[in-house]
Amino acid sequence: MTEAPDKIAIAIVTFNRSAFLAELLQSAAAMTTPAWRIVVVDNASTDDTQQVIADAQASFPDGVLVNRRLDTNTGGSGGFSEGTRVALELGADWVWLMDDDVEILPDALERFAPWMERFGCIHGRRYDFDGSPFYWQAKFNQFLGVPLPYSVKDFDRGGYAVTNSGTFEGMLVSADVVRLIGLPDPRFFISWDDAAYAWLAAQHTTVVYVDEFVLKRKREQQQVNLGIRHLNDGSPLFRFHVIRNRAYVGKYFREYGKLNRLGFGLGTALTLAKEVFRLVVVQHTLKGVGDLVRGFRANRAIWRDDTWRPMDPADVPPALPPATEPEVRR
Template sequence: MNTRTRSLAYGGAVTSERENLAVVIVTFNRPELLRELLVSAARMTRAPRWVVVVDNASEPATQDVLTAAAAAFPEGTLVNHRLERNTGGAGGFHEGARVALDLGADWLWFMDDDVEIIPEALDLFAPWMERFGCIHGRRYDVDGTPFYWQAKFNQFLGVPLPYTVGSFSSDGYAVTNSGTFEGMLIHAGVVRRIGLPDSRFFISWDDAIYAWLAAQVTTVVYVDIFVLHRKRVQRQVNLGIRHLNDASDLTRYHMMRNRAYVGRYFDVHGQLHRVGFAIGTALTFAKEIVRLLLVERTLRGTRVLVTGWRDGRRIWRDRAWEPMPPLAGAPTIEGGPWQEV
């Protein structure tokens, strides 16, 4: 069968051609990194239909980069979508997904602005797009070595635990229920079924829970192909099975506060183990203390962690809280891999 015209379905509802893909980038005040990413996007051997850039109310230099980059793409490919306020990564991907769906995208490839795309990425993804509805490729680190990749939620603790390369099957993939917006490739039918990314997270846990939601309706996988190259240098400590990178107080706060959002989603789906989740939250706090000690060499961020934990209690008590709703036209999904038409 010609892979350029192959169509797939959820429960018999036919989707459009696989190549109708939008790269969705969220950026905030990193114009040089964005420029390098857009250069790599323009050099892809299989071009995306759209490159949607959500500018999270950056300084003018970001718009200068987007204006200059437009000439490298066919007319209408580069979509410059500037927000009036910074909505965080979660808000940016929420808006980027909405724009991509409005354009008519059938696949959405989410990524931050601090990576470059391997030229053959979409060719490498192609056979996996025949089989799965939510896919993650691998990433090279800044120095060109394989980047630590995770993870799969331990459902009892509610925390993502790391994979190793040995977790790949002989077929070259590993099934997961977690993920990252630094490279998540997801079918529009899945997005419509689980709703847009939840902007309330602002940053932290938003991508992990989004892949978890996807895993409730389709198969989510990591595949043993390298598709991105990380570009942002961070302080880090190598613990062998994983790295601990530096983090800001803003990230630390949301790391703890957003545990409540994760728990609320688990609860809605009947998969919350309250005792285990409390233990997982305590372990998350402990991990952030270790990060402070080993990477930052300080304990000054401890108060921020406590504040985030405390504010999360308000989310637990919010009787008006609701999950993100499915979108209009959401297909009925039985779960498992794609069905061929």
């Protein structure tokens, strides 16, 4: 079996979900091929998250579990940006990005290993909280600027499917790719950040979804099974940002000369309709439409902001010479 690269760092973002975090760290300690570093970014939690991290230190060799507590909640986007920065600053060659409400399957890195020889940005499959396969396969439709689902039958061609979208609930990205596209953009706060980041990666490398189960989702959500995908409930913060952040996606598209303003506007209208549908079908309410309206106003303001610039690859920590890498006791 192919061996995984030596310096794989797991970057976990957590906020006030210490019970989930404790289970995730237990699963990380049980991996048959251990991670080189585990960077936990605590987004200013007010529960016992810091105690959970302290208690977990005994399960890992000295220096492996890195605790990065932020002074303010920067959202998932800010957390993944910081986690990636810290991992590369330490000398990681790969960063595996994940939320706190998943469990790592023991042989995950062995399953990833052969794909890491071929691709620079990889997603594995996940089980849902009930043990069923969790559906996530999406590709950006370039005209509309929205990720649309595709079939797992695409795995028949060699066990993987090429995509240009992604999720931070399990995206594995090489440090070389990060140095080409910059750190994840913290300005998103939540929503669209991961899809846009994989789209950026796809402009420089092949982004794939592989037929290997590596994670299990632990948090049960209110959801509706639509057959081709599951539609989960959404929070007021999500509803605001899913519309506001369309502007950030569009600006990145424009930077690469891939923006069709007519199509992208239609994609935004479809996104708005989808969120109203989510409210009615999943949450059985129309309360929350105001969040979408506020998000649209913020969206317009971002489009008008002429000072906006993409993330600068020059801000990514450079690769460290071997002699400067921190020593870890095994």
